[in-house]
Amino acid sequence: MNRMKLVLLQVAVGLGFLLLWHVLTAYPILAPTKQTQFFFSTPADVLARVWKELTSTEIWGHLWITLLETVLAFAFGAGGGILFGFLFARRELLAAVFDPYIKAANALPRVVLAPIFALWFGLGIWSKVALGFTLVFFIVFFNVYQGVREVSPVVLANARMLGLNERQLLRHVYWPAALTWMFSSLHTSVGFALVGAVVGEYLGSSAGLGYKIHEAESVFDVTGVFAGMVILSIFVILIDAFVTMIERRLLVWRPAPSTNGQG
Amino acid sequence: MLTSPIAPAVSLRNMAITFGSKVGGYTAVQGIDLAAQPGEFIAIVGPTGCGKSTLLNASAGLLKPSSGDVEILGVPLQGLNGRAGYLFQQDALMPWKTALQNVAVALEPKGTSHADAEMKAREWLRRVGLAAFVDRYPHMMSGGQRKRVALAQMLIRDPEILLMDEPFGPLDAQTRQIMGNLLLDLWAADRKAVLFVTHDLEEAIALSDRVVVMSAGPAARIIGDFPVTLPRPRDIAEIRLEPAFHHIHKEIWASLRVEVQKAYAQGEGASA
Numbered sequence: 432m433n434r435m436k437l438v439l440l441q442v443a444v445g446l447g448f449l450l451l452w453h454v455l456t457a458y459p460i461l462a463p464t465k466q467t468q469f470f471f472s473t474p475a476d477v478l479a480r481v482w483k484e485l486t487s488t489e490i491w492g493h494l495w496i497t498l499l500e501t502v503l504a505f506a507f508g509a510g511g512g513i514l515f516g517f518l519f520a521r522r523e524l525l526a527a528v529f530d531p532y533i534k535a536a537n538a539l540p541r542v543v544l545a546p547i548f549a550l551w552f553g554l555g556i557w558s559k560v561a562l563g564f565t566l567v568f569f570i571v572f573f574n575v576y577q578g579v580r581e582v583s584p585v586v587l588a589n590a591r592m593l594g595l596n597e598r599q600l601l602r603h604v605y606w607p608a609a610l611t612w613m614f615s616s617l618h619t620s621v622g623f624a625l626v627g628a629v630v631g632e633y634l635g636s637s638a639g640l641g642y643k644i645h646e647a648e649s650v651f652d653v654t655g656v657f658a659g660m661v662i663l664s665i666f667v668i669l670i671d672a673f674v675t676m677i678e679r680r681l682l683v684w685r686p687a688p689s690t691n692g693q694g
Numbered sequence: 695m696l697t698s699p700i701a702p703a704v705s706l707r708n709m710a711i712t713f714g715s716k717v718g719g720y721t722a723v724q725g726i727d728l729a730a731q732p733g734e735f736i737a738i739v740g741p742t743g744c745g746k747s748t749l750l751n752a753s754a755g756l757l758k759p760s761s762g763d764v765e766i767l768g769v770p771l772q773g774l775n776g777r778a779g780y781l782f783q784q785d786a787l788m789p790w791k792t793a794l795q796n797v798a799v800a801l802e803p804k805g806t807s808h809a810d811a812e813m814k815a816r817e818w819l820r821r822v823g824l825a826a827f828v829d830r831y832p833h834m835m836s837g838g839q840r841k842r843v844a845l846a847q848m849l850i851r852d853p854e855i856l857l858m859d860e861p862f863g864p865l866d867a868q869t870r871q872i873m874g875n876l877l878l879d880l881w882a883a884d885r886k887a888v889l890f891v892t893h894d895l896e897e898a899i900a901l902s903d904r905v906v907v908m909s910a911g912p913a914a915r916i917i918g919d920f921p922v923t924l925p926r927p928r929d930i931a932e933i934r935l936e937p938a939f940h941h942i943h944k945e946i947w948a949s950l951r952v953e954v955q956k957a958y959a960q961g962e963g964a965s966a
Contacts, residue, residue, distance in 0.1 A: 583786075585782055585784045585785070585786045586786055586787070586788055586789075588756060588780075588782070588786070589780065589782055589786035589787075589844075590788070591774060592754060592756075592774065592775075592778070592779070592780040593799070593800045593803065593847070593851065594774075594776055594800075594803035594804070594851070595799075595802065595803055596803065599802055599803065603788060603791075603799055603802075604788065607788070607790040607791075608790075611790070683831070684789055684790045684791070684792075684831040684832075684833070685789075685833070686833040
């Protein structure tokens with residue numbers, strides 16, 4: 432299929448959805464319009480609200496908070512994941528001893544931690560960063576751990592025969608191998624950092640996109656909730672595009688740029 | 695210790711290598727006595743699974759012999775063999791480095807400055823015919839080109855001994871001949887001791903000064919040692935047509951054939 436046709440079809444699906452939504456809420460087909468509009472709002476109202484929000488100044492403050500939380504959660508989570516992934520992969524005993532605890536911690540649904548983090552770190556950004564951290568850390572940790580352990584034995588033997596010492600092996604072999612695995616999970620981990628931020632805000636905060644959506648929900652402002660979701664989607668797509676750009680630059684040496692549609 | 699000026703580059707004495715526990719382990723090679731003189735090109739041939747690579751890995755220090763001695767230029771080998779370069783059968787380049795970076799990194803242990811290392815790496819890539827490919831990543835190159843990079847990576851360190859484990863095995867017939875001639879050209883410039891493992895007897899004769907034949911495993915031994923007196927410089931494609939080549943081939947094949955059949959029969963037995 433050529434690209435033009437594909438884009439046309441993609442646009443058609445979007446327009447079709449909007450049209451269906453419009454027809455069902457503008458005419459009393461399933462129920463009186465007053466009722467359907469209360470529960471589902473209308474596409475025109477939602478788009479108008481999105482436009483109003485984006486042209487006002489208030490939303491940018493919320494976006495900035497959410498972005499800050501996402502970036503911090505990712506930075507700390509990835510940093511910790513890389514550090515411990517390396518450590519555990521190079522120290523068999525550590526990995527063996529901590530294995531059941533790491534599995535248990537990873538199996539825990541992180542949402543239940545949100546109220547505890549709010550208690551510990553307050554309602555500011557740090558409780559959201561903590562929640563995002565617990566999500567990102569494990570993804571990066573497992574990937575780096577795997578990456579370091581699965582370095583090709585031939586590449587390693589060759590590097591050692593070239594006379595590289597431990598420090599040089601770390602720099603030229605283990606580190607790039609671990610980074611590869613980390614970047615292959617970049618979309619997922621950035622996505623989870625954002626999930627941590629938004630869920631944290633949703634459960635208790637005074638700023639951010641999650642807070643905006645929660646605020647609209649608490650007064651049954653369906654238009655506001657949908658508008659918040661649309662803005663969140665745009666935000667996610669922009670961040671994801673940015674991640675893809677970084678990935679392309681850093682993984683030029685890879686045969687085919689993988690685009691795993693996660694995150 | 696006093697090292698005589700004519701100490702062999704690689705000397706294996708009564709060496710055995712057993713994998714797994716001492717009792718019930720798998721003995722790959724046994725009673726190996728082999729000496730490679732400086733400047734000598736030795737090819738090691740034998741049936742599949744006879745432990746040819748094991749011999750090479752022991753000389754490289756990648757494997758520790760279970761018994762016997764390994765001496766490198768008169769000194770007992772401890773740890774990795776820092777005076778040897780190793781060319782692997784599989785792709786051993788770092789996939790995240792360009793050809794230039796892969797070759798230049800080999801000079802880092804010597805403490806060569808970055809700029810100097812890159813300049814020398816460029817020169818070596820030119821010598822192996824890859825001047826136009828310095829910025830390619832391994833996946834952008836053909837199998838033969840990757841082998842050229844690996845060759846440059848090994849030779850830039852100027853090792854005194856070259857260990858090669860079926861390096862041209864994965865390449866097609868034409869590329870093998872081209873690579874063989876390239877290797878001979880580079881080797882002729884400053885003859886180093888070479889241990890070249892191959893399963894291809896024609897390749898072994900065409901390249902080497904001496905062909906060592908190993909028996910079928912387990913507990914493989916050296917069962918033949920044949921000098922190759924063909925004149926150098928040689929052209930691999932043409933030398934195969936010489937009558938002297940056929941004569942040597944016939945002689946070595948007579949001893950190799952029995953072992954190949956033995957290994958084949960074992961393979962049949964194992965898979966039955």
